[in-house]
Amino acid sequence: MVRQNNIVIIGGTACGPKAAARARRCDPAAKITIVEQGEDLSTATCGLPYYVSGVIENEDHMVARRPDYFEIVMDMEVLIRTRALSIDRKAHTVTVLDLETDRPSTIEYDKLVLATGSTPAIPDMEGADLEGIFTLTGIKDANDIRSFIPNLETREITIVGAGLIGLEMAEAFVTHGLKVTVLEALDWVLPTLLDFDVAAHVEKHLRDKGVKLLFGQRVTGFRGDGKGRVRQVITGNTEIETGLVLLSLGVRPDVSLARDAGLTIGSTGGISVNQNLQTSDPDIYAGGDCVENVNLITRQAILAPMGSTANKHGRIIGTNVTGGRETFPGVLGTAIVKVFDYNVGRVGLNESQAQEAGCDTVISLVPSNEHATYYPGNREFLVKLIAEKATGKLLGGQMAGPGDTAKRIDVLAAAITLGATVDDLANLDLAYAPPYNSAMDPLHNAANVIRNKLSGYARTITPLEVKNKLEKGDRFILLDVRSPQEWNENRIEAEQSRLLPLPELRKRLGELPRDEEIVIICRTGVRAYLAQRILDGAGFKNVTVMDGSIAAWPYDILGVL
């Protein structure tokens, strides 16, 4: 009789249970043990902000599978409320502690899987143990926050960190009628994910929803109310009254077990694994938030703690611990987040990441429609596309707005993974019917704008550059070629602004000085581009279009003067 394969999996959130289930299906006879320190397996931690907000009503909905499912249906041993203490790699054993009885014991393994996940990053801050200061990693945290809210002594609450969880929780707290201030140490929201030109639109939307945003704020500590409850957040610059604090400063891979066992930890702080998700010990695999991944574009190691990646890891590990040989190619840092009515997504490299990677980039910023504008219910959004200048190869994209960004982020994820250029993207045969798309998808348009730049037809300047020029008082003409009606509704109020509707441009060319810089705008850039080509044709030499025009301008229209 063949010896039964003995697989031990540490961690029961996403990668662990997936690895276990896959291993069971690959090897119906294997002995499989899952060790989990909490009470549940397969908890949907990504849904926690929506459970706090009340959108998800019942906490039971957050648990996909109860432990007895794994025991009875999957024929596994499940040790909940059990903590793995140490690994003896030579003896192929794990020492675990039963948190109920406080008794240690030893488990043997042939193959060990580390799916130990991540823990919230919490820098040293005075008063961080005050009541009313939370992180959000499990259902218990969510329940603690939910029961704290009714007893708040002030409606003002604070979120530290404007990352994914921070923004999701901002919406959750506003749903409860609270007044939210978000403190961010860097200079814009989602700072590691988005470039400023897209983030500025998300900020505007957050402010429209009543969220206060403070940037460059590094929290140094907290002060209590004398009864052990948090009352103030202290930053280098200011003190903020608060009734509750949520710390959402990102997560760190939980690698203590791996490190203590002498496994290689990468420069990012995650467990180092090869393409088969094997650690430096070939009998130990690791996946999920605790490992580092390869960025598919830069080929560099990055942390990418995502439930989606954890599940893919789990399947590959389940295959490989049962004798298979599958590989995980890497990640693109894809992310999407609902920020009130905006769907904010990103994929690949942003501009600063591309520059760090040594790429010379070309971008487009394209105000877009989710489907045919004549079909009811269209919602708009802004697309930023980034490509390599020399090759036209796609590097990344960012999108924000009420429209369907998720579809375009995913198409872009496929295209970037498979090495597509802007030419490839521009001609993809995407599905078209009026309820679903325009004849030209936003990605087609975004690719074509880059192609127009690469071919020399289009010359552009970003909204931020225009804002800086206006603030510096530069001498140039900001030529608005929209209709007088549009101009009366909203415009960039600056002495450089000048209205010259496109239909009149050809016959009024004489009014424009040939020796001055001209920046053309319209609503979305389409008319401005034609105007630029008309001026090009008439021999003007210093003409550009502002990327995305008025629809891509996130700044207070009247505020620049």
Add this chain to the structure above:
Amino acid sequence: MVRQNNIVIIGGTACGPKAAARARRCDPAAKITIVEQGEDLSTATCGLPYYVSGVIENEDHMVARRPDYFEIVMDMEVLIRTRALSIDRKAHTVTVLDLETDRPSTIEYDKLVLATGSTPAIPDMEGADLEGIFTLTGIKDANDIRSFIPNLETREITIVGAGLIGLEMAEAFVTHGLKVTVLEALDWVLPTLLDFDVAAHVEKHLRDKGVKLLFGQRVTGFRGDGKGRVRQVITGNTEIETGLVLLSLGVRPDVSLARDAGLTIGSTGGISVNQNLQTSDPDIYAGGDCVENVNLITRQAILAPMGSTANKHGRIIGTNVTGGRETFPGVLGTAIVKVFDYNVGRVGLNESQAQEAGCDTVISLVPSNEHATYYPGNREFLVKLIAEKATGKLLGGQMAGPGDTAKRIDVLAAAITLGATVDDLANLDLAYAPPYNSAMDPLHNAANVIRNKLSGYARTITPLEVKNKLEKGDRFILLDVRSPQEWNENRIEAEQSRLLPLPELRKRLGELPRDEEIVIICRTGVRAYLAQRILDGAGFKNVTVMDGSIAAWPYDILGVL
């Protein structure tokens, strides 16, 4: 002075205006003339069914640009109500007829663009000129139908052809409270787009919405009411009372002008063009519905009359007639259509097309969720994925159901275009957050099911094969491993059906005969697959899973007995 480039474009719906606009932007000085026999340019013919239904309220919304926009803003000459009669290739002239004055004239060209579109396919049928028989190609048709409806003498109306327009119009007519019968010569709805196993779900939904479907019905003629109005549709099999007939039998490329000029017409009936969209005369370009395209997978010529393709053609032609050199790679036959509450999409090859192309295929049929099931508002849909057996290379996909199929069709379009395999698809870093997706996207799952089949872990049989076996009275066990509650709610009523809930399977293996064929089902296939692996592990030799299980079973549950 450089001689002005003289560009003449025949056809003003989609490809023509796009080519004109692009040419203008590429060459601000070119002379550009558009010849259009109708009254408008850039009409959104794809939106017509929604204008008939009333979803689009105003016909003005259907016209993107008025002729004066092209004249004044684009600086072109626009000849509406003007028909192109003939081309003199040697003289580089086109003879046109002013339909208002009935006067012919001659226009010179350097580059000529044929964007002559398509016309409805109407076979020879007796009585086809009766009042109340319509096609739908322009706003006039839509207005004629709208004004005919209030005067109908019966609420029963007939649609001939169950293609894209036929099904969109079925919904439009039902919106008006009419009783719709759809006649289709082939054996299922969208017969050239979908395989039967997906089409059967669309049919079920149409029947649930009150639409009557009759297949294998070739219409031979119509009978009137004696006052010139249609009253009966005659097929080989039957006569159907009707108050209105919509003929939606597809379209044929309009190539008469090209053929008369001696240009090469392809075997599909479309104008033959090279990758630069040049016809057999290098000074004449053609694009849109009137040309044939290359299928990116088979490399064979196909007709693909789509507004999306016409727009891409237009841009390329606009570039190339002004001295550029862009290429159009080809199409995937991508299509999407709203059929009441179902979003029905397809891309690439369907199974019969793949077989015609000589591919040995492997498929998956996966009931899917559009996003995390614990996040409110999830809608389901069915995914069919098709890959090449030897290589795992993606060939096509079809999806139907209330859920967001459009996103997955587009991701698949990108993946297929760029040569992806099921392995590539399974590991794409797609955007995940609970409002947008599950941790594993439906495409990941569909790819993994195919991988499970290719690796030998999963063995399946299609719902249609099971239905045929049941109807033949084959001896086998249809093992339902769902819960007793689920079994009581709905089940496949057959003497072969047997309930054995998955949690009890391991201990009740002795109840199953080892010498008999066993087909396992559950709700979506996940539990059935585990059950198959349990039986595999226990040494059973003749076990399969029904692809997609109950959720992929479109047949009347009680009807098979």
